[in-house]
Amino acid sequence: MKNVLFKHRSIRKFRPTPIPEEVLGNCLEAATRASTCGNMQLYSLVVTRDKALRERLAPCHFNQPMVVQAPCVVTVCADVHRFTMWCRQRGADPAYDNFAWFLNAATDALLAAQNFCVQAEMHGLGICYLGTTLYTAAEIARILELPKGVIPLTTVVAGYPDETPEAADRLPLEAVVHYEKYTDYTEAEIDELWAEREESELTHRLLEENGLDNLAKVFTERRYVRSDNLAVSEAYFALLKEQGFFNK
Amino acid sequence: MKNVLFKHRSIRKFRPTPIPEEVLGNCLEAATRASTCGNMQLYSLVVTRDKALRERLAPCHFNQPMVVQAPCVVTVCADVHRFTMWCRQRGADPAYDNFAWFLNAATDALLAAQNFCVQAEMHGLGICYLGTTLYTAAEIARILELPKGVIPLTTVVAGYPDETPEAADRLPLEAVVHYEKYTDYTEAEIDELWAEREESELTHRLLEENGLDNLAKVFTERRYVRSDNLAVSEAYFALLKEQGFFNK
Numbered sequence: 001m002k003n004v005l006f007k008h009r010s011i012r013k014f015r016p017t018p019i020p021e022e023v024l025g026n027c028l029e030a031a032t033r034a035s036t037c038g039n040m041q042l043y044s045l046v047v048t049r050d051k052a053l054r055e056r057l058a059p060c061h062f063n064q065p066m067v068v069q070a071p072c073v074v075t076v077c078a079d080v081h082r083f084t085m086w087c088r089q090r091g092a093d094p095a096y097d098n099f100a101w102f103l104n105a106a107t108d109a110l111l112a113a114q115n116f117c118v119q120a121e122m123h124g125l126g127i128c129y130l131g132t133t134l135y136t137a138a139e140i141a142r143i144l145e146l147p148k149g150v151i152p153l154t155t156v157v158a159g160y161p162d163e164t165p166e167a168a169d170r171l172p173l174e175a176v177v178h179y180e181k182y183t184d185y186t187e188a189e190i191d192e193l194w195a196e197r198e199e200s201e202l203t204h205r206l207l208e209e210n211g212l213d214n215l216a217k218v219f220t221e222r223r224y225v226r227s228d229n230l231a232v233s234e235a236y237f238a239l240l241k242e243q244g245f246f247n248k
Numbered sequence: 249m250k251n252v253l254f255k256h257r258s259i260r261k262f263r264p265t266p267i268p269e270e271v272l273g274n275c276l277e278a279a280t281r282a283s284t285c286g287n288m289q290l291y292s293l294v295v296t297r298d299k300a301l302r303e304r305l306a307p308c309h310f311n312q313p314m315v316v317q318a319p320c321v322v323t324v325c326a327d328v329h330r331f332t333m334w335c336r337q338r339g340a341d342p343a344y345d346n347f348a349w350f351l352n353a354a355t356d357a358l359l360a361a362q363n364f365c366v367q368a369e370m371h372g373l374g375i376c377y378l379g380t381t382l383y384t385a386a387e388i389a390r391i392l393e394l395p396k397g398v399i400p401l402t403t404v405v406a407g408y409p410d411e412t413p414e415a416a417d418r419l420p421l422e423a424v425v426h427y428e429k430y431t432d433y434t435e436a437e438i439d440e441l442w443a444e445r446e447e448s449e450l451t452h453r454l455l456e457e458n459g460l461d462n463l464a465k466v467f468t469e470r471r472y473v474r475s476d477n478l479a480v481s482e483a484y485f486a487l488l489k490e491q492g493f494f495n496k
Contacts, residue, residue: 003370005278005363028425030253032418034362035377038471039416046426053428077430082423083467086438090464095474099481103354103382107402110355111377112424114282114362115253122251129283129359134351144429154355168287170280175330176360177276178294180301181393182325190334216338219331223286226343233347 004122009167011126014070014159018049023123024072027158030119034111042101043109044079045116046144047072056143060136061155066128070157075133075140076113078105080245081149097149102245109153117156126161129154135232138239148244169197252370257415259374262318262407266297271371272320275406278367282359290349291357292327293364294392295320304391308384309403314376318405323381323388324361326353328493329397345397350493357401365404374409377402383480386487396492417445 024047031045048054049072057075058067067073080096087094096105117127133140133155140152175193185193194215197203203215210218220226240246272295279293296302297320305323306315315321328344335342344353365375381388381403388400423441433441442463445451451463458466468474488494 003367005281005367008281008283010283025421028421032421032424033253033256033415035256035258035365035375037379038467039418040467041419041424044424044426044430046428046430048428050428079424082433082438082441085433085435086442087464087468089435089438090462092462092464092468093474094464094468095477096472098477099485100382100477101481103401103484104379106351106354107358107377107379110358111362114359115366117283118363118366119251119253127283129355131285131352131355134348144426145432146430147432150430153351167281170287171289173273173276173280176280176289176292176327178292178392180294180296180298181391182292182294182395182398184393184395185330185333187333187337190330190337193330194334214338214340216335216340216342219286219288220335220340220342224344226341229343229346229348233349236351237347 004118008121009126009165010128011161011163011165012066012128013161013163014066014126014157015162016069016071017160018071019125019159027116027119027123031112031116034115036108036111037104040083041108042078042080042083042105043112044077044082044150045112046075046077048075057140060140060143061130061132064130064132066157067130070159072158074116074156074158075144075152076109076154076156077146077150077152078102078109079150080105081147084149097244097247099246102151102240106153113154113156120158124160125158127156127158129156134236137236141239141243146243151239151243151245169200171197252366256369257374257413258376259409259411259413260314260376261409261411262314262374262405263410264317264319265408266319267373267407271373275364275367275371279360279364282363284356284359285352288331289356290326290328290331290353291360292325292330292398293360294323294325296323305388308388308391309378309380312378312380314405315378318407320406322364322404322406323392323400324357324402324404325394325398325400326350326357327398328353329395332397345492345495347494350399350488354401361402361404368406372408373406375404375406377404382484385484389487389491394491399487399491399493417448419445
């Protein structure tokens with residue numbers, strides 16, 4: 001069954017056409033149908049369509065043009081704030097300001113986000129997740145005025161595609177699936193799993209552009225380098241505490 | 249467009265019929281089509297069908313019968329181990345043993361899991377996520393022999409449904425969606441958002457069963473109580489360090 005899920009491509013160029021209200025509403029409704037921990041819906045979706053505000057968000061996403069170009073930017077947040085407010089108003093004693101509930105809320109939020117994306121693609125929209133959200137989560141939280149108990153996890157840009165890219169290649173299925181238990185990889189298996197990608201035209205182009213001798217180094221020396229990774233880890237963990245997800 | 253996403257119900261009773269190999273394979277393929285950080289596919293799906301092994305996993309899920317009843321139990325894991333092995337074999341310097349990359353890997357894993365579930369439901373299968381995974385992640389990691397760099401996030405049981413439950417109710421859409429920026433809730437709004445649920449028959453039954461005077465207390469005093477929440481937070485954070493996701 002090669003359906004909508006198999007047609008997914010990340011879209012990075014959008015037409016300016018706005019998303020009709022009823023289409024957007026339907027995608028957001030679809031998001032809420034995803035499974036959620038104890039039916040608590042521990043997430044918020046901040047839908048930014050105002051251009052001036054998208055322009056303020058753009059630097060948080062390293063000025064990738066799609067943040068301004070796409071008519072709709074959805075910041076996906078873990079949210080224990082709303083549920084906590086409700087508990088307090090009922091004289092109950094909420095204890096969701098901790099790491100376990102960050103994880104529950106993040107799970108809720110990401111399942112909802114993926115439903116949003118699948119439904120958007122069913123409507124002919126294109127989407128792209130922005131991993132940059134983790135890099136600049138504190139600044140995004142400031143711009144979007146997120147209260148304590150709410151923290152950004154990822155961002156989805158959505159709109160009508162202005163490009164028709166090829167689907168991204170993936171590792172062979174056996175790379176990510178283990179039967180019964182986890183079976184650790186041998187060196188030879190790792191070589192085999194990456195062989196096709198390492199020989200691809202895209203890889204050859206990347207190596208030439210970057211002046212590097214293998215694809216792994218494109219990741220470790222260009223895209224996701226040690227010092228950035230550690231800085232992001234530290235900053236996000238600090239924000240987690242600041243937003244009240246790590247109280248004892 | 250009221251499609252498969254709107255038909256989702258969590259299924260907790262399954263027929264023993266196994267999932268045909270090609271159907272399961274197709275759902276797993278669909279999982280890999282989800283967006284992934286830098287196309288790194290930082291997740292593993294551990295598919296446990298062996299009954300003896302599912303029986304060993306059952307206590308980790310508080311002996312919910314579906315873990316033994318459903319023919320297929322998928323433990324969804326964040327995985328930076330495979331990518332790190334590849335980098336090392338290429339003489340590259342991987343730095344994915346930190347919190348930022350736990351978050352990237354968790355995002356990858358959960359988007360893939362949701363694609364798996366959507367595709368499973370397209371095939372007429374039923375699914376249920378097991379939040380118990382976070383409670384007993386260390387024991388699950390032991391049973392499934394997860395190496396460093398791999399950590400369980402959630403579990404999906406899948407199989408042919410032996411029940412046809414109603415769809416769960418959800419809060420009104422405006423509860424979880426914010427336009428432009430986050431708009432904090434007034435007390436009156438919180439009351440309004442929960443009003444329908446608080447008046448439902450299900451709520452009345454729960455209050456009677458639990459001898460409590462409001463629904464919020466069912467959550468805080470019965471389902472997810474402070475001491476458990478803090479214990480899970482501490483245990484999972486310790487496991488995160490043990491599995492090498494919090495190295496400096």
